[in-house]
Amino acid sequence: MTEQKSPSPLPLSRETSRQDRYFIFVIITLTLITYLGTLRFDFVYDDNGQIRDNPFIKSWQYVPQYFVSSAWKHLLPLAAGTYYRPLFLAWVRLNYALFNLRPFGWHATSVLLHLLVTWLVYLIVRKMTRRPNLAWLTALVFGLHPVHHEVVAWISGSTESLFAALFLAAFLAYLHSREGYRTRWTTISCGLYALALLSKETAIVLPFLVFAHCWIADGPGVVRDVPEYARRFARAFASVAFYIPIALMYLGVRFKVLGAFSSQVTKVSAPAWLWTMPLLLFSYLKHWFLPIHLAEFYDIFVPAWPDLRHTILPGLVLLAIAAAIWAARGHLGARDTGFAVAWILIPLLPVLDIATFRTDELVHDRYFYVPSLGASLLIALSIEALSKRGSKAFGQPVRLLTASLGLALLLALGTVRATSFWANDYALFTRGNQIAPRNVTARNNLSLEWLKAGQIEQAQTMLERTMREHPDDWLTTYNVSRVQYMKKEYPEAEISSRRAIQLVPDLPDPYITLGQMQLKSNRLGDALNSMRRAVELNPYDPRFHTVYGIVLEASGDCTAAMIQFDAALKLNPGDPYIQREIARCRAADHSRTESDTEPAQR
Numbered sequence: 001m002t003e004q005k006s007p008s009p010l011p012l013s014r015e016t017s018r019q020d021r022y023f024i025f026v027i028i029t030l031t032l033i034t035y036l037g038t039l040r041f042d043f044v045y046d047d048n049g050q051i052r053d054n055p056f057i058k059s060w061q062y063v064p065q066y067f068v069s070s071a072w073k074h075l076l077p078l079a080a081g082t083y084y085r086p087l088f089l090a091w092v093r094l095n096y097a098l099f100n101l102r103p104f105g106w107h108a109t110s111v112l113l114h115l116l117v118t119w120l121v122y123l124i125v126r127k128m129t130r131r132p133n134l135a136w137l138t139a140l141v142f143g144l145h146p147v148h149h150e151v152v153a154w155i156s157g158s159t160e161s162l163f164a165a166l167f168l169a170a171f172l173a174y175l176h177s178r179e180g181y182r183t184r185w186t187t188i189s190c191g192l193y194a195l196a197l198l199s200k201e202t203a204i205v206l207p208f209l210v211f212a213h214c215w216i217a218d219g220p221g222v223v224r225d226v227p228e229y230a231r232r233f234a235r236a237f238a239s240v241a242f243y244i245p246i247a248l249m250y251l252g253v254r255f256k257v258l259g260a261f262s263s264q265v266t267k268v269s270a271p272a273w274l275w276t277m278p279l280l281l282f283s284y285l286k287h288w289f290l291p292i293h294l295a296e297f298y299d300i301f302v303p304a305w306p307d308l309r310h311t312i313l314p315g316l317v318l319l320a321i322a323a324a325i326w327a328a329r330g331h332l333g334a335r336d337t338g339f340a341v342a343w344i345l346i347p348l349l350p351v352l353d354i355a356t357f358r359t360d361e362l363v364h365d366r367y368f369y370v371p372s373l374g375a376s377l378l379i380a381l382s383i384e385a386l387s388k389r390g391s392k393a394f395g396q397p398v399r400l401l402t403a404s405l406g407l408a409l410l411l412a413l414g415t416v417r418a419t420s421f422w423a424n425d426y427a428l429f430t431r432g433n434q435i436a437p438r439n440v441t442a443r444n445n446l447s448l449e450w451l452k453a454g455q456i457e458q459a460q461t462m463l464e465r466t467m468r469e470h471p472d473d474w475l476t477t478y479n480v481s482r483v484q485y486m487k488k489e490y491p492e493a494e495i496s497s498r499r500a501i502q503l504v505p506d507l508p509d510p511y512i513t514l515g516q517m518q519l520k521s522n523r524l525g526d527a528l529n530s531m532r533r534a535v536e537l538n539p540y541d542p543r544f545h546t547v548y549g550i551v552l553e554a555s556g557d558c559t560a561a562m563i564q565f566d567a568a569l570k571l572n573p574g575d576p577y578i579q580r581e582i583a584r585c586r587a588a589d590h591s592r593t594e595s596d597t598e599p600a601q602r
Contacts, residue, residue, distance in 0.1 A: 019132070019396075020126070020132045020135065020136065023136040024119065024122050024135075024136050024139060027118070027122075027136060027139050027140045027143055028115055028118060028119060028143070030140075030143070030144065030408060030412065031114070031115060031118055031143035031144055032111065032115060033412075034144055034412045034415050034416060035111045035114065035152050035153070035415070035419065036111075037416060037419065037420070038107050038110070038111060038152060038153045038419055038422070039104055039107045039108055039111070040104070040107075040423075041103060041107055041153060041422055041423050041424070042103050042423065042424045042425075043101075043103050043106075043155065044154065044155075044422060044424060044425050044428050045154065045156065045296070045425065045428060045445070046156040047154070047155045047156050049072075049075055050072075050092065050156050051092065051096070051101070051106070051155065051156075052101060053074075053075075053541070053543075054074050054075075054092075055074060055540060055541075055542060055571035055572055056073070056074050056089070056093075056540070057089065057092050057093045057096045058096060058572070058573070059573075060093070060097075062093075063090060063093060066086035066087075066089040066090060066093075067086040067257075068257055069081075069257065070082070070083055070084060070257070070258055071083040071084065071085045071088065071089060073540065074538075074540040074541070075538065075540075075541070076507070076538075077537070077538055077539070077540060078506045078537060078538075079506065079507075081257070081258035081259070081260075081263065082258070082262055082263045082265075082356060083201070084198075084201065084253075084254045084257055084258055085159060085198070085199060085200055085201075086198050087162070087195055087198035087199040088159045088162055088163070088198075088199050088200065091158075091162055091199075095109055103155070106155045107153075107155065109158070110151075110152055110153075110154075110155055110157070110158040110161065111152060113158055113161035113162060113165060114143070114148065114151065114152045114161050115143075116161075116165050117142075117161050117164045117165050117168060118139050118142055118143035119139070120164075120165060120168040120169060120172060121138060121139050121142045121143075121168065121373050121376070122135050122136060122138070122139035123135075123172055124168060124171060124172050124175065124373070125138045125139070125373075125377060125380075127172065127175045127176075128175060128213070128217075128336075128339055129333075129336050129339070131336070131384075133380075133384050133396065133400065134336065134377065134380050134381065134384060137379075137380035137383055137384060137400075137404060138373070138376045138377045138379075138380040139376075140380075140404060140407070140408055141375075141376035141379050141380060141407070141411070142372060142373060142376040144408055144411035144412050144415055145288075145291065145372060145376070145411055145415070146291040146294060146411065146414035146415040146417070146418040146419075147287050147288055147291050147294065147365045147368055147372060147418075148365070148366075148369060148372070148415070149294055149365065149415065149418035149419045149421075149422065150296065150364065150365050150366040150422075151366050151369050152419065153418075153419035153422035154296075154366075154422055157366050159199065159200055160200070160366045160367075160369045160370075161369070162199050162200075163196050163199035163200035163202065163203055164369055164370050166192050166193075166195045166196035166199055166203070167192075167193075167196040167203050167206060167370065168370075168373075169192045170189045170190075170192035170193040170196055170206060171189070171206065171209065171210070171213075173185050173186075173188040173189035173192060174186070174189045174210050174213075174239070175213075177189060178217075186242055189243075190242050190243060190246055193206050193243055193246055194246050194250070197246070197247070197250045198250075201254070201262075201350070202347070202350040202351075202370075204247055204250070204251075204350070205346050205347055205349055205350065206243060207240040207243040207244060207247060208240075208346050208349070209342060209343070209346045209347070210236075210239050210240050210243065211236045211237065211239065211240045212236075212338075212342040212346060213339065213342065214232075214235060214236035214239045214240075215232055215233070215236045216335055216338040216339060216342065217335070218232050218235055218236070219232065219335065262353070262356050263356065264355045264356065265355065265356055265357060265358055266302070266354065266355050266356075266357060266358065266359050267355070268302055268354055268355045272302050272303075273354065273355075275303060275305075275306035275310075275311045276302045276303060276310075276311075276354060276362075277352065278310075278311050278312075278314035278315035278318060279300060279303065279310045279311065279314050280300070280351075280352070280354070280362060280363060281314070281318055281348075282314035282315075282317055282318060283298065283300055283363045284348070284363065284367075284368050284371075285317075285318070285321065287365055287368070288368065288372065288375050291414050291418065292414070293435055294365060294418045294435075295421065295431050295432050295434075295435035295436065296364070296428060296431075296432050296442075297360070297432035297433075297435065297436040297439040297441060297442040298362075298363050298435065298436050298439070299360075299435075299436040299437065299438045299439055300362050300363045301359055301360065301362065302354070302359060302362070325337060325341065325378070328382075331385055332378075332381040332382065332385055333381065336377070336381060337378070337381065339374070339377065340374045340375070340377040340378045340381065341374060341378075342374065343370075343371065343373045343374025343377065344371045344374035344375055344378075345371075345374075347370040347371045347373075347374075348367070348368070348371045351367045358441070360436075360438075360439045360440050360441055360442075361441065383400065383403050383404065383407070384400065386399070386403070387399035387400035387403055388400075425445070425449055426449045426453070428445075429442060429445040429446040429449050430446060430449075432445070432446070433446045440466060440470055440473055440475075440476065441475075443462055443463070443466045443476075444463070444466070444475055444476055444479055446462065447459040447462045447463050447466075447479060447483075448479065450462070451482070451483065451486065456483060456486060456487060459483055460480070460483045460484075460487070463476055463479050463480045463483060464480060467480055472503060473503075474500050474503035474504040474507065474510075477496055477499050477500040477503060478496070478497070478500040478509060478510050478513070480496045481493045481494075481496035481497040481499075481500060481510065481513050481514075482513060484496055485513060485516065485517060490517050490520055490521060493513070493517055494514060494517045494518075497510045497511075497513045497514040497517065498510075498514065501514070506537060507537065508533070508534040508535075508537035508538040508541070508544060509534070511530045511531070511533045511534035511537070512530070512531065512534045512543075512544060512547055514530045515527040515528075515529075515530030515531040515534070515547070515551065516547075518530060519551060519554070524551070524554065524555055527551050528548075528551055528552065528555060531544070531547060531548040531551050532548065534547075534548070535548050535564070539567075540571060541571070542567075542568035542569075542571040542572040542575065542578065543568075545564045545565070545567045545568035545571070546564070546565065546568045546577070546578055546581060548564045549561040549562070549563075549564030549565045549568065549581060549585070550581060552564060553581075553584075553585050553588065558585050558586075558588060561585050562582065562585055562586075565578055565581055565582045565585065566582075569582070
């Protein structure tokens with residue numbers, strides 16, 4: 001049986017294509033200008049652990065490790081892995097090879113990734129709808145929207161734009177496969193899908209998106225065979241058949257490497273999950289339509305019970321928005337509205353698994369990066385529908401150009417403000433605490449910034465208050481021990497360190513603090529045991545080897561100390577502090593040797 005193809009879309013005129021290229025060039029340029037300020041930003045938040053303190057990105061010899069371990073193995077080698085992202089680690093390694101620890105280059109590649117994704121959004125909407133105005137309008141909203149502040153201004157957030165570039169390219173190749181050379185384009189699409197999966201696990205939803213597109217595109221008006229629904233389903237399923245083996249292979253590899261498909265961080269019952277969904281989805285819509293109070297952290301938690309504020313009102317707003325979209329679909333274009341809704345809902349599916357997140361990390365704006373293609377398309381549909389009539393300029397309705405220019409200005413100003421808080425850690429965590437004063441992660445990080453600034457009492461007050469409210473939070477307890485150590489309150493600091501170890505025994509950092517306090521109280525044997533345990537729990541951190549080596553040197557075992565210093569230097573080649581410790585240890589060992597042989601020579 002010969003495969004029946006959808007009729008080929010009519011080609012766009014040469015003049016329309018030329019105007020198209022002009023508009024997308026202007027949009028890309030505006031987006032670049034909007035994000036230029038981020039090039040002067042520093043490394044912040046996870047950048048320190050993922051880049052500065054990550055020995056695995058500082059040499060090409062570690063690249064094979066990316067494919068057989070979790071993304072955070074260097075910090076938490078014994079913890080259950082959630083993130084298997086070898087291609088993102090390879091991207092980080094490439095950036096390190098090019099720019100070392102100079103943030104400018106890292107930020108430049110993050111901006112370039114966003115520009116690439118914006119261009120792909122334009123290409124997809126142009127091919128998917130065959131409406132050029134929709135394509136550049138969607139790209140305009142997507143490229144400039146402030147909700148992307150995390151992805152572009154934060155280097156570690158580029159995991160979203162890297163995965164999105166591959167994900168969108170895979171979908172674009174699928175769209176090409178519908179128009180001809182099916183085998184070639186399907187092969188390209190599947191290959192890009194595999195790369196997207198290796199960049200971020202949320203790419204798993206691509207087959208669902210392809211199925212939804214095929215179902216909508218081949219609806220009434222395109223395929224009229226009877227029975228219609230059976231044929232549409234068969235064609236849609238045939239479109240995703242080649243992606244399924246790739247998804248299954250990825251899941252198999254992921255399970256082998258991580259020991260599970262995902263790890264449960266928070267226990268959430270089915271009823272609690274159900275009454276949390278309205279609040280979670282409403283939060284993303286609020287940040288999209290009112291992007292004025294954006295931050296890295298939000299006070300959004302799993303409600304204890306369904307109530308008016310967290311469940312009923314958000315649910316009613318969502319229903320009202322859904323009803324409005326349904327009512328307007330005829331005016332906006334039913335098929336294109338369907339595409340927009342599919343692009344919002346399907347890429348959001350992985351975010352709904354809230355059990356994989358900490359209780360204070362349920363919502364992040366970066367998770368709406370790919371879904372915002374659909375939201376941008378809905379905005380573009382609305383603007384175009386309201387601006388069809390009237391005089392024209394540059395081949396476009398003046399109303400359309402005016403509305404687009406005004407919207408671009410508002411979005412660009414909002415984006416400049418939203419990204420400004422990512423300039424450094426102090427600005428980021430101060431903003432986070434302002435927007436989310438109950439967020440434990442924001443409190444902890446702001447307290448550490450106060451410590452760096454010498455505001456010890458302020459940091460201690462914040463941490464002790466947080467520990468009273470969250471007595472089982474190990475990070476807060478550990479940070480309290482650090483403050484107490486800085487204030488030379490050693491007995492209290494030791495109690496806090498032991499409490500942190502009791503809460504989470506497999507994390508190495510509290511053992512280091514405990515060992516330092518034991519060393520202060522001349523319990524050298526206990527200090528050695530604590531330092532040894534820290535190194536056992538994480539043999540990939542050069543700092544732990546260095547501290548352990550210093551304690552061994554203090555005990556007079558310079559041979560064992562040199563083993564630790566060598567291990568540290570292997571993980572962090574050329575580190576001047578480690579080299580000084582090696583030189584000092586050798587000098588001390590040489591002096592002891594001379595001292596031991598001197599009496600024999602007499």
